Amino acid sequence: FQLLRSGSASRASLLRRGYSSGAVPERKVAVLGAAGGIGQPLSLLMKLNPLVSKLALYDIAGTPGVAADVSHINTRSEIAGYAGEDQLGQALEGSDVVIIPAGVPRKPGMTRDDLFNINAGIVKSLCTAIAKYCPNALVNMISNPVNSTVPIAAEVFKKAGTYDEKKLFGVTTLDVVRAKTFYAGKAKVPVEEVNVPVVGGHAGITILPLFSQATPKANLPDEDIKALTKRTQDGGTEVVEAKAGKGSATLSMAYAGALFADACLKGLNGVPDVVECSFVQSSITELPFFASKVKLGKNGVDEVFGLGPLSDYEKQGLESLIPELKASIEKGIKFANQS
Ligand code: NAI
16 A cells, blocks of 8 residues: 555656656747857756757857767757857747847957947847848847947847837846846845845946835945946956956856846746846936836846836936946947948
8 A cells, every 4th residue: 555655656657757847848049159268058958947848059160069078968859069150040930039149259448339339230230130031039139338339139130020129139148137236245145045226227327227216124324335336336346457368257147147047937938926026118317218127027128127126326326327328229229220
């Protein structure tokens, strides 16, 4: 009897497991720029994500090797590597989420805007292909300057007649990851419990962490809040300088990119209350794109949340970031429509 009972119990648990893995929908994710500093660890992390059933790794070169390497990991997704423009269509076809870390990173002394000329062209051509091969995919834009590359993508999609503002995201998750880490250190609270919204854009002063809304509450003095804000805004530069010419944040960015893509997949799969900050089309300020908390759903953006109550310091920060962010957005739109 005992044997029978345990036998049927384990059969039931097998059935349950069988049912639950069968219930996870098939999802294809494409990583464009997969052989790069961000692309490789990001591909690894996406291979570990059980929500992914197909993973397409695309770059101009080097992806067969990355794909062969990652493909030996015994997790759910099937992997394929695609190299060179003639394989881009195949890489994109059927994708539910496309993550774009393609382009050049910063070197010491460069701002994100210095990357504009090269990365704007790369993003434009990749988005032209997305419009053709997977117009319904959610696009996670990592390539900098995000403040301009997201508007470029929007313009490309509009021209192609495929633009859906619910499906285009600038990935600002690394700013949130940094704000959480730095706040936990200063406030001496467990980092895994920390929440901090980061709004605005993704460059210098356009990055506005809202420490007045941080939880757990810590009532830090004003000078600490100022120092934390500055460190979050300059987090990328801290890494660029420490790497001394060998690129910008790659490992923490891969983590942040994987976190955001996971949130997108959960939203697509109907998991309720998935909320992340992201740079999206927005009407919460006078600017056409703005980062704030966003609820992710079955069609991408479900709801763009407002900023909530701001401290006087944050109100000032908001006022001073608007002109810079506006100029970066306009620069992107102009580039997309000129060339
Ligand atoms: P990387 O130079 O190591 O890798 C970039 C990869 O893109 C290379 O493998 C390159 O072959 C590939 N690539 C170039 N043109 C391409 C094209 N037309 N199609 C497909 N792939 C192409 O650079 P890294 O460090 O991986 O950075 C990538 C981008 O991510 C940069 O623009 C960087 O500024 C940005 N970034 C964004 C962050 C964010 O928080 N959103 C944080 C850190 C970096």
